[in-house]
Amino acid sequence: MKNNVKKLSDYIDRLNWEKAPGAAECGELENLYAAVRRVKSLKPPVMPGADFPDxxxxSLARGIKRAKSRKRLLKSAAAAAAVLAVALLVYFAALKDTNIVSAMERAYGRVSAYHGTLEVVFTSGAGERQVQSVLDVWADKQGRYAIGVLEGAYQGLMTVSDGEKVWQSPPGEGALMPVFSETHEFIFELGGEIEALKAAQSARVAGEETVAGRPAYVLEVTPQGGLPYKLWVDKETKIPLQKEGAMHNAIQYTTRYIEITFAESIPDELIQVEGKNFREADIGEEESPAPAGESPDEAFEPQVRVEVDMQAEQAQQIAADSGSSPWRLDPVFTAQVFVSLQISPEGITGEYPVDYEDFTIARTDGRRMKVQVSSDKTEIKAVYLERLVRQDETGIWTVVGYDISR
Amino acid sequence: MNEEGLKFAAEVCRQTWEPLYRYVYHKVQNREEAEDITQETYIRSLAYPKFREIGRAEYLAFFKAVAANLVKDRWRRNKKRGIQVGFDAAANLAFTEDPAEAVGERMLVEQALKTLSAEQRKVVELRIIRGYSVSETARMMGLKAGHVRVLQYRALKNLAVILSKEETSHEE
Known part of the structure; x- marks a missing residue:
């Protein structure tokens, strides 16, 4: 049943995207698909472009000619092979002329704004995958964006930018949230990806795969600095759909648009912050109040201090700057890895022993953070982190201490 | 195809493409397949040697019959290979589209939707009629994405049963 639940959902998505959905694989799906089509038929049809009759x-001129001359064409295998060779030559000549990067640039040139659902996935060295967050992203070419966290540690957090300033609206009443790199400068901005590709040392089409039901080219990219990565580019629209970093320290990071649509602009009501529960984000000044009777410094004082190798941390920051180990930019994930390694010091294989959901941000001032742990699998009750190398949203988090239950 | 033949084909196509496309779209409910099948219908029909023997008034009915076969073929492609267009059957088919039937079908589906629970109806409306994604629907309904998928599966299972029952009672 579980499989059919997913297949049905994928079928609905394909129809919503006005794409051919593929045939049903069993009687149950056949009936379900028919019911979907009948419901969708309540909507008016999506008509083709004005040039469709032309x-x-x-195609009639080509198709009828082809049908009638099929016998002639297939008279000899040599003739057929020659036709194929010419077709391949034309295909590759076209690829070389236009080249995928400039095709992407041209395609993006026609985009004014876009709306997508971005999924951020971590893969462990053992191949276990975990969806770290799901973001609802609206963005335009003026650098404006509106991002909502649909799933993950910051669920409910809204971040809006007019291209200069950034505002955030935390879920619930008055709860303070840190400005988080994944929402502040979200990590799969289409224009930025194309610019990075243009500046790359090399980029080559390594194959073709399907991403979120869309046929895509797989590009292997070697940037000017940092580790190589892969980029999946929609074959039809030439828009990047997925990015996968190299496996580093047994963790791989993948971001992908599970759906994306293009629009003229971001709806005004999404960018409008006045009269709503938004506040301007200022990392340097944003500070959550310490509990009564506790000074701000005491609030970030761990029971047990962790020794930090600053040289190693500086190297990690360089790695993160070049797209590697981006999980170090996520304090909750950094805390999860730390706690997991205390439980399994020999390394993590498979699932993390403590779930991501068991970690919550208790307090932060943008530079320091206390993450509460609620799991009976560890004695650690809180993890303290600091941005030791760089104190802005691009700085990695380092564990500096922890509290344990007595 | 010679110039005269192409002119004829272009004229037939320009006169009939819109109702044919709408007919195909109604069956497949997506633009990509509707465009492909409409195009394929013309290519196959106009290459049929006896096409000119069909009366002009019957062109659209003929195209619809061919298109219906192409649609069916796509749906059964996994079970059986090979395309069975059935030109002769199509040529003999007095294909008429009853507008009352289309209205009846619409009422049937709307009626079936009313029999669902409020939550199931909402998920079907958001996902299929309004075209929202699972995550958007989940957000609007205050549910988890997995819950939305299960809810829509149950709703469509119920709908499929209701629609087939209603069809049977109509036929009786």
Whole structure:
């Protein structure tokens, strides 16, 4: 049943994208798909472009000619092979002329704004995958964006930017949230990806795969600095759909648009912050109040201090700057890895022993953070982190201490 | 195809493409397949040697019959290979589209939707009629994505049963 639940959902998505959904694999799905089509038929049809009749006439000229001359064409295998060779030559000549990067640039040139659901996935060295967060992203070319966290540690957090300033609206009443790199400068901005690709040392089409039901080219990219990564580019629209970093320290990071649509602009009501529960984000000044009777410094004082190798941390920051180990930019994930390694010092294989959901941000001033742990699998009750190398949203988090239950 | 043949094909196509496309779209409910099948219908029909023997008034009915076969073929492609267009059957088919039937079908589906629970109806409306994604629907309904998928599966299972029952009672 579970499989059919997913297949049905994928089928609905394909129809919503006005794409061919593929045939049903069993009687149950056949009935379900038919019911979906009947419900969707309550909506008016999506008509083709104005040039459709011309396209049909052109295909008629080609198609009928092809049908009638099929016998002649297939008279000899040599003739067929020659046709294929010419077709391949034309195909590759076209690829070389236009080249995928400039095709992407041209395609993005026609985009004014886009709306997508971005999924951020971590893969462990053992191949276990974990969805770290799901973001609802609206962005335009003026650098404006509106991002909502649909799933993950910051669920409910809204971040809006007019291209200069950034505002945030935390879920619930008055709870303070840190400005988080994944929402502040979200990590798969299409224009930025194309710019990075243009500046890369090399980029080559390594194959073709399907991402979120869309056929895509797989590009292997070697940036000017940092580790190589892969980029999946929609074959039809030439828009990047997925990015996968190299496996580093047994962790791999993948971001992908599980759906994306293009629009003229971001709806005004999403960018509008006045009269709503938004506050301007200022990392340097944002500070959550310490509990009564506790000074701000005491609030970040751990029971047990962890020794830090600053040289190693500086190297980690350089790695993160070049796209490697981006999980170090996520304090909750950094805390999860730390606690997991205390339980399994020999290394993590498979699932993390403590779930991501068991970690919550208790307090932060943008530079320091206390993450509460609620799991009976560890004695650690709180993890303290600091941005030791760089104190802005691009700085990695380092564990500096922890509290344990007595 | 010679110039005269192409002119004829272009004229037939321009006169009939819109109702044919709408008919195909109604069956497949997506633009990509509707465009492909409409195009394929013309290519196959106009290459049929006896096409000119069909009366002009019957062109659209003929195209619809061919298109219906192409649609069916796509749906059963996994079970059986090979395309069975059935030109002769199509040529003999007096294909008429009853507008009352289309209205009846609409009422049937709307009626079936009313029999669902409020939550199931909402998920079907958001996902299929309004075209929202699972995550958007989940957010609007205050549910988890997995819950939305299960809810829509149950709703469509119920709908499929209700629609088939209603169809049977209509036929009786």
């Amino acid at each position: 396209k049909v006439v052109q």
